[in-house]
Amino acid sequence: MIRKSSNYFLLLLLLMTGFACKTKDDLEAFKEAEYSLKQIDQIKVNGIDLLNKKRAEDFSFSDAAVLFSAFSENKLNATSTLGLNVELGEGNEDRTMTVTQMKWQLLLDEEKALSGIVNEPVELKQGLNLLTLSSPLAFSEENGGASLKKLLKLATVLNKEGDKPHVTLQIKPTIQTSVGPFELPAFISIKK
Numbered sequence: 001m002i003r004k005s006s007n008y009f010l011l012l013l014l015l016m017t018g019f020a021c022k023t024k025d026d027l028e029a030f031k032e033a034e035y036s037l038k039q040i041d042q043i044k045v046n047g048i049d050l051l052n053k054k055r056a057e058d059f060s061f062s063d064a065a066v067l068f069s070a071f072s073e074n075k076l077n078a079t080s081t082l083g084l085n086v087e088l089g090e091g092n093e094d095r096t097m098t099v100t101q102m103k104w105q106l107l108l109d110e111e112k113a114l115s116g117i118v119n120e121p122v123e124l125k126q127g128l129n130l131l132t133l134s135s136p137l138a139f140s141e142e143n144g145g146a147s148l149k150k151l152l153k154l155a156t157v158l159n160k161e162g163d164k165p166h167v168t169l170q171i172k173p174t175i176q177t178s179v180g181p182f183e184l185p186a187f188i189s190i191k192k
Contacts, residue, residue: 029092030124030175035190037169038128039083045137046070046077074146076137078116084129084190093126100181101174104135106154109166112140113150121176 043050048063059067070076088095099122106114116135123129139146170187 029095030097034087036085038085041081044079079134081132088126096125098176099173100176103172107168
């Protein structure tokens with residue numbers, strides 16, 4: 001009886017080791033992957049579609065009031081549909097990864113302007129991944145409030161006019177593994 005129990009224990013130990021090795025290989029593949037943003041199909045902030053807004057005149061008075069109020073309180077919420085391309089490299093094309101949570105930040109001229117967190121599970125795979133994400137937006141703060149300077153820089157980027165700042169999007173995913181969730185230790189930069 002003891003011999004049978006030790007055999008089951010050994011089998012269980014071998015299975016756990018196999019899952020841990022596969023998880024480690026999956027983590028390495030996605031950590032080393034190349035990420036690029038291929039398309040943006042939707043950006044709504046507090047229910048207002050920003051892709052259709054190119055000039056200040058495109059915002060109604062009620063749009064402006066909603067956005068100003070949310071910005072003043074630094075309580076903006078965004079919903080967007082993004083096309084994220086993942087290149088895993090040779091030999092890793094069949095791997096998938098479940099991201100249970102994703103911290104993100106937008107840098108303008110290497111300074112953090114916006115940040116947020118996505119709490120919806122997302123499945124990533126090789127190739128184009130269409131992701132619909134919802135996240136609170138938090139502007140970096142100056143003097144106890146949202147930074148108007150960062151908002152103006154962001155508006156310059158969206159308008160594509162004038163001397164544009166350098167923009168970097170970074171993500172820091174928490175990945176579901178066989179032994180539980182694991183947060184990557186550093187942000188991954190995504191190129192446009």
